[in-house]
Amino acid sequence: MKTLPVADRDAVVRLAERLVSETRDEVRRADAKAAQWGAAFGAGAVAVLASWQAGMPWPGEHGGPVAWLVRGACGFAVAAVVALTLALIPRTGGGADPRHLAYFGHVHRIGDPDFVRQYLADSAVDTLPALVTQLCWLSRLAVIKYRYARLGILCGAAAGVLVLIALF
Numbered sequence: 317m318k319t320l321p322v323a324d325r326d327a328v329v330r331l332a333e334r335l336v337s338e339t340r341d342e343v344r345r346a347d348a349k350a351a352q353w354g355a356a357f358g359a360g361a362v363a364v365l366a367s368w369q370a371g372m373p374w375p376g377e378h379g380g381p382v383a384w385l386v387r388g389a390c391g392f393a394v395a396a397v398v399a400l401t402l403a404l405i406p407r408t409g410g411g412a413d414p415r416h417l418a419y420f421g422h423v424h425r426i427g428d429p430d431f432v433r434q435y436l437a438d439s440a441v442d443t444l445p446a447l448v449t450q451l452c453w454l455s456r457l458a459v460i461k462y463r464y465a466r467l468g469i470l471c472g473a474a475a476g477v478l479v480l481i482a483l484f
Contacts, residue, residue, distance in 0.1 A: 325444065330357045332447035339454040340387040346477030350468065352404035357396055357472040364479055392475035399468035435445035 379385045408421045417423065426432050439446045 318437040329374065329444055329447065332444065332451055336447060336451050336454060339451060341457055342458040343454060343461060346458055346465055347404060349402045350461065350465040353465065353469050353472065354397070354400040354404070355395065357400070357468075357475075360472075376406055382482050385478045389475045389478035389482065392471045392478065396468045396472035396475060399464045399471060403464035403468060405458070407457055416446040418446040419453055 328426075343377075408424065415430070417426075417436050417439050423432055426435065427433070
């Protein structure tokens, strides 16, 4: 790997710090989207179940294609809840190299306070490797969270469309 001049290295560190900050914001946004959509689908599911419990006939109780639509909607609803939950579950493993101490998962994996102290001292001398490790880990985390949120949203929408088709 090529060694950068000090001025270039400072610019790279600033850029890495900015990207880490932006990526943290994206992780927070992905969590917020998954939580909001989960709440919306939960409210919709409660409304549908409450209407069926309040005396409205269950759309699939007589069999036929409507019953299959309702079963499909239930399957998509379960898939939506699972996907949105997976988007919200914390991932605490950290990046590949815990010696860079860029994430609390690294400290947990190292475990020994003497090693943590040594790695902290090493990271304080040169912050770029830790920033790059953190950026890679957070970027991966953001992509995974958005992927699960997108899957949950699509499954929830499919469930809603199937319920509407079953009702009409």
